[in-house]
Amino acid sequence: GLRTNAAAAAEVSTEAGKASREDVRNIAIIAHVDHGKTTLVDAMLAQSKVFRDNQKVEERIMDSNDIERERGITILSKNTAVSYKGKKINIIDTPGHADFGGEVERVLNMVDGVLLLVDSVEGPMPQTRFVLKKALELNKKVVLVVNKVDRDGARPEYVLDKTFDLFVDLGATDEQCDFPVIFASGMNGIAGPEPDELAENLEPMFEMIVNDVPPPFVNTDTDLQMLITNLDYDEHKGRIALGRVNAGKVTKQMSIKIATPDKDPRSGKIGELFIYENFIRTGVDEVMAGDICALSGLPDIGIGETIIFGAAEPLPTIEVEEPTVKVAF
Ligand code: GDP
Numbered sequence: 168g169l170r171t172n173a174a175a176a177a178e179v180s181t182e183a184g185k186a187s188r189e190d191v192r193n194i195a196i197i198a199h200v201d202h203g204k205t206t207l208v209d210a211m212l213a214q215s216k217v218f219r220d221n222q223k224v225e226e227r228i229m230d231s232n233d234i235e236r237e238r239g240i241t242i243l244s245k246n247t248a249v250s251y252k253g254k255k256i257n258i259i260d261t262p263g264h265a266d267f268g269g270e271v272e273r274v275l276n277m278v279d280g281v282l283l284l285v286d287s288v289e290g291p292m293p294q295t296r297f298v299l300k301k302a303l304e305l306n307k308k309v310v311l312v313v314n315k316v317d318r319d320g321a322r323p324e325y326v327l328d329k330t331f332d333l334f335v336d337l338g339a340t341d342e343q344c345d346f347p348v349i350f351a352s353g354m355n356g357i358a359g360p361e362p363d364e365l366a367e368n369l370e371p372m373f374e375m376i377v378n379d380v381p382p383p384f385v386n387t388d389t390d391l392q393m394l395i396t397n398l399d400y401d402e403h404k405g406r407i408a409l410g411r412v413n414a415g416k417v418t419k420q421m422s423i424k425i426a427t428p429d430k431d432p433r434s435g436k437i438g439e440l441f442i443y444e445n446f447i448r449t450g451v452d453e454v455m456a457g458d459i460c461a462l463s464g465l466p467d468i469g470i471g472e473t474i475i476f477g478a479a480e481p482l483p484t485i486e487v488e489e490p491t492v493k494v495a496f
Pocket of ligand 1 (some may be wrong): 192198200201202203204205206208314315316317318351352353354355
């Protein structure tokens with residue numbers, strides 16, 4: 168017979184000891200070039216309480232010299248985090264086009280929701296179709312941000328309709344087509360539920376992210392499992408591996424194994440561990456499942472490999488799919 172949603176939810180929340188990380192949200196931003204992603208993220212950073220809430224961070228930024236800061240920014244150019252009402256929102260950039268290396272899947276595998284940012288004059292652009300399609304296939308929660316509503320010729324309602332048509336076109340389910348919408352002017356740092364009902368800040372958008380994007384649903388009590396989804400390089404620290412901790416916790420200087428489902432695991436030792444706060448890389452002692460972090464000390468680790476400890480199993484290597492449409496970059 169039919170089960171109520173509440174009964175189904177209760178069942179899920181006890182599944183294998185998993186729990187929601189209510190203090191974390193992981194989102195990706197999908198935006199066509201020039202639709203205002205950089206400006207919006209800057210406004211989010213400016214309004215985030217990180218600096219005021221965390222004096223230590225402020226001191227660290229003041230202390231670090233420009234080169235160090237520059238390095239942090241370079242490494243984390245595609246990742247940042249803002250804090251809102253005690254919750255940490257990790258923001259991951261997505262390529263704004265079909266890619267040939269599986270980067271879209273890698274990014275989307277780290278998050279539970281996406282902000283689909285659309286210019287209120289131009290409307291949704293074909294280049295973001297591929298990324299949105301992937302997000303829908305992976306059943307990530309989509310929050311539509313109709314941006315630049317202050318622009319001359321802005322037609323936010325029309326753009327909303329066009330975006331809805333795109334969802335239908337991409338085969339979205341009824342539930343996915345019922346996406347939450349927020350109207351914003353990233354340049355002015357304001358957002359609201361209607362184009363003519365904008366608040367004095369981005370709070371309505373932060374609220375929507377926190378309320379509509381589900382928190383990571385993870386098991387923090389089991390052995391470490393972390394899929395590496397991106398790599399970076401630091402002149403001093405060498406290879407930096409990035410990913411989301413899928414289960415358990417990771418600590419700095421931890422002895423681990425690197426594994427894939429089809430190869431024998433090899434041993435390694437993590438060096439330093441970092442999280443993101445604004446665009447600054449911050450060293451930490453440990454990171455729990457559900458959060459996104461970067462680590463050094465594993466010079467030969469590759470994308471798609473899993474860092475495991477104890478009885479944990481490697482995660483499936485991410486499939487790299489060739490897109491059917493070739494786009495000019
Ligand atoms: P990105 O390519 O998506 O990162 O876009 P940017 O943030 O660099 O913005 C592209 C252009 O749009 C820049 O000239 C911005 O000043 C402008 N822009 C960004 N947000 C807004 C907005 O809310 N309103 C208006 N009118 N212009 C904006």
